[in-house]
Amino acid sequence: MTKVVVDPLTRIEGHLRVSTEVDDNGVITDAQSSGMLFRGIERIMMKRDPRDAARLVQRICGLCPTAQSMASVNALDDLFGVAESIPKDALVTRNIIQGLNTLTSHATHFYVLWMPDIVNPAYRDILATVDNTGPALWKELLSRFAPISYKMDGEAITPGAGYINAIKQKKNLEEAMALIGGKMPHQMSTIAGGVTYLPTVADIGKLTSYYLNLMDFVNTSTLSVGAETWLDNTFRASSPQKAVNFVMEHLQEVVDGSLASQNFSKAKGWGDLELFAAFGSELIGETLGLPATFKFDRTGQYAEDANVGYLTYGVFYDVENGDGYNPTEFGKSGFQQAAFINSSLEKKSFNHEYITEETTHAFYETDEGLHPFDGVTEPVRTADEISYEGGSDSKYTWMKAPRYNGIPCEVGPISRMLAMGEPLTVGLMNLFKDNGYSAANSFTRMIAKMQETLILSEQLLKWVTVDLDPNGKYYVDTDLKMAKDSEGIGLWEAPRGALGHWIKSGSDSMVTNFQMVVPTTWNASPRDKNGVAGPLEQALIGTKISAAENMMGIDNTNPTGILHTARSFDPCIACAVHTIDLSNKDKEQGTFT
Ligand code: NFE
Ligand code: MG
Secondary structure, three states: OEEEEEOOOOOOEOOEEEEEEEOOOOEEEEEEEEEOOOOOOHHHHOOOOHHHHHHHHHHHOOOOHHHHHHHHHHHHHHHOOOHHHOOHHHHHHHHHHHHHHHHHHHHHHHHHHHHHHHHOHHHHHHHOOOOOOHHHHHHHHHHHHOOOOOEEOOEEOOOOHHHHHHHHHHHHHHHHHHHHHOOOOOOOOEEOOEEOOOOOHHHHHHHHHHHHHHHHHHHHHHOOOOHHHHHHHOOOOOOHHHHHHHHHHHHHHHHHHHOOOOOOOHHHOOOHHHHHHHHOOHHHHHHHOOOOOOOHHHOOOOOOOOOOEEEEOOOOOOHHHOOOOEOOEOEOOHHHEOEEEOOOOOEEOOOHHHEEEEOOOEOEOOOEEEOHHHOOOOEOOOHHHOOOOOOOOOOOEOOOEEEEOOEOEEOOHHHHHHHHOOHHHHHHHHHHHHOOOOOOOHHHHHHHHHHHHHHHHHHHHHHHHHHOOOOOOOEOOOOHHHHOOOEEEEEEEEOOEEEEEEEEEOOOOOEEEEEEEOHHHHHOOOOOOOOOOOHHHHHHOOOEOOOOHHHHOOOOOOOHHHHHHHHHOOOEHHHHOOOOOOOOOOOOOOOOO
16 A cells, blocks of 8 residues: 655645555555635624625635636625615626636646656657557647646747647637726726626627637637537537537547547647547547557546545526526526436436534634534644544544535536536546546546536627627616625636635625635545545545556656546635634734735
8 A cells, every 4th residue: 555645736826735655556446635725704804894805705716716706796785685686787797797707717727737648758658659540649639738837858849829828818819808897817896786887888899809809719729629619519409419419520520630640730620629528538548549648537537435425516597587696596498507416417407505514623723514504614623633644533634524415515617617518528528437437537627617618608798799788787876884784605717616605694785604614625625523535535536546557557746647637626725724813823824914
């Protein structure tokens, strides 16, 4: 038995430690996920004017601040009793700014955080031995996905085009967000009752040109067939089977046109997503007759008897139906679909009352399952209570353990796509399940994210060019007295998954409790009081430490299995750990102001 620890895991946000035990066959037999970043957000809201929430709590993170501001403002609309009267134009504006943030985040994760994994040196060595495809494929992968800092045998590798273009696209989308939000990150536009932004006709023109720049990126980098054709045949397919068939037939054509010539360039029909879809899966690659494939469908898998569900609260207001929204239930279809989906992929209704957080294995006073309205954030008080070495029976992380009806849940694009019944995601997940793979794995997580990117891009165009009205109404008046002795729920979806803020106020309308349960706290959760591991932990246990193992032997010093799996969840520890300790400023464990 060997202990393999990755600490810190790079190319994520914040500081995550993944600690594993690996047997002599390279199988991970135990795993702990630890959030190492101790900071402060929930407690700074206590006794404040609740309206501060929409400005302050988005400082939790620079990746998903927009989602945090949106969850807060949903909670405030509920607290002030105005949720059902928010004008449609304000809801459209909020949808646009969240859509831009989600697209930025996904482009960053796909190209900048995850794809450099595909040019891990282990794969160069493997591909070098694969006749007909290996070396040519390796060259093509480098030309697209190698990051700026990539060095191999002391030689600097030229940055990949996809990597560079994603960074340029991030700038494009953040400029668009700043147009609405005044600045980015930490936009200033969303307030209880609506938004402060009133779009002009010129602004709509500018937003449209940012949109065209985005679609240029999507259509020239991501897909050779163009987003519209792809979506017509996948997202709008009449069944999951038809969506999968389209993708397989399209990929087969591309494969047939390029294998003999060993040419995997865009000219031969390989967009970045197509390349990943064909070569990223052992199952799909073998079906297509590819001699070289990656095995990302074998990383990040749940065991057959996994105790994990998929959770989404729904996101984006249903602007077709006019003003207002229900804070606990956005709608019943599309992006607005809230759902709990069990490990057999059966969709159930959602009720926020089933959400609890436990701290049996986290560095807080032990709670064994409080609903966020009653949630407490009380860190342990002495440094000797904080150790990351104790193993799964001890406390080992700053992340709490959220549960839905007692069940750990994976959140993120894969859960949203499942809930909306997106045909390609549903079809692929069932295909893997029926072939003895886990439905959720590194491959399906990445495909679901790119599928959401395409669907959301299209939706964004409608919000910008059809729904946004320069003569609209953008807020309803609120008064602090309306928040007297009240409570509010803000449910939303951040790019990384289900995000909830819960707020309570007293007789002076000031905040008496504020709790946030964020996506990475779900995904990178520790054990709960029953010893059940979190989703990332369960996805690691039972898989191989070395995804490149087939030809290279077991390599504990390049634990590709851990890297792919952990990064496929797109973790953000800045969001996941958000504690403050104002009372022990002189103590060793660290304090924050
Ligand atoms: Ni800091 Fe966040 C997102 C939220 S993470 S990135 O998306 O909420 O868990
Ligand atoms: Mg919290």
